[in-house]
Amino acid sequence: MNAPVQPDLTGRVELPWHRGPLASYDCETTGTVTGTDRIVSAALIHPNGNVTRWLSNVDGVEIPEAATAVHGITTEHARAHGRPAKEVVEEITGWLAHELCSDSALVVMNAPFDLSLLDAECARHGVPTVADRIGDVAPVIDPLVLDRAADKYRKGRRNLESLAAHYGVDLTNAHTADADAHAALHVALRIADQHEKLQVPARVLHGWQVQWHEVWAANYESFLRRSKPTATVNRGWPIRPVGSAS
Numbered sequence: 001m002n003a004p005v006q007p008d009l010t011g012r013v014e015l016p017w018h019r020g021p022l023a024s025y026d027c028e029t030t031g032t033v034t035g036t037d038r039i040v041s042a043a044l045i046h047p048n049g050n051v052t053r054w055l056s057n058v059d060g061v062e063i064p065e066a067a068t069a070v071h072g073i074t075t076e077h078a079r080a081h082g083r084p085a086k087e088v089v090e091e092i093t094g095w096l097a098h099e100l101c102s103d104s105a106l107v108v109m110n111a112p113f114d115l116s117l118l119d120a121e122c123a124r125h126g127v128p129t130v131a132d133r134i135g136d137v138a139p140v141i142d143p144l145v146l147d148r149a150a151d152k153y154r155k156g157r158r159n160l161e162s163l164a165a166h167y168g169v170d171l172t173n174a175h176t177a178d179a180d181a182h183a184a185l186h187v188a189l190r191i192a193d194q195h196e197k198l199q200v201p202a203r204v205l206h207g208w209q210v211q212w213h214e215v216w217a218a219n220y221e222s223f224l225r226r227s228k229p230t231a232t233v234n235r236g237w238p239i240r241p242v243g244s245a246s
Helices: 065-071 075-081 085-101 111-125 130-134 143-150 160-167 177-194 202-224
Strands: 022-029 039-045 051-055 105-107
Touching: 022 065, 022 085, 022 111, 022 177, 039 065, 039 085, 039 111, 039 177, 051 085, 051 177, 085 105, 085 111, 085 130, 105 177, 111 130, 143 160, 143 177, 143 202, 160 177
Parallel strands: 022 105
Antiparallel strands: 022 039, 039 051
């Protein structure tokens, strides 16, 4: 049985998030350090199949061979076909703000990476962040956080490829932004289908995820400190605090 629709404090009827408007965002980058690495490509997709894609020239920055090996985009290709990085960052940020202001829930796999890196890019280029434009960056739906909460003790990896395989979602051309955004969206929907307790309004689920991520981070940090007393795990979901480690 599906969860019933719920009224909010203004009297509006709020659908469970998986039955409401959705968009899914993903980016491919020059590396894994949110404060210094750059967006190379990005995509925003909708359940109806509409896709908006971006390719940045990365301001002429060299794309490391290790990053190219993951997403397939070379420095030469980005310079030849990409648009100015500031324009790309401005457009991405504007589109995400528009989606959230339009009552869409934004699906982002491992949101603290993609959204924190976008914030760093905004700071680099003097572009208003999503939060600058709309206030709270919400509601966000993170398949990684949902899966950890819904199936806490399952063994194995929880990267996007592993989640797609576990939930029976096709992921062809993994590590291209549009394919990963598409897979993240459908993994999130499969999780909702399998776990009725998660079929709540998007802003309710957003708040739960903030708490779930904090609990997970604290527990994982305690585990790591058994062998490395100074180990730390990043807090902050869906965006890490400014100045936190990557």
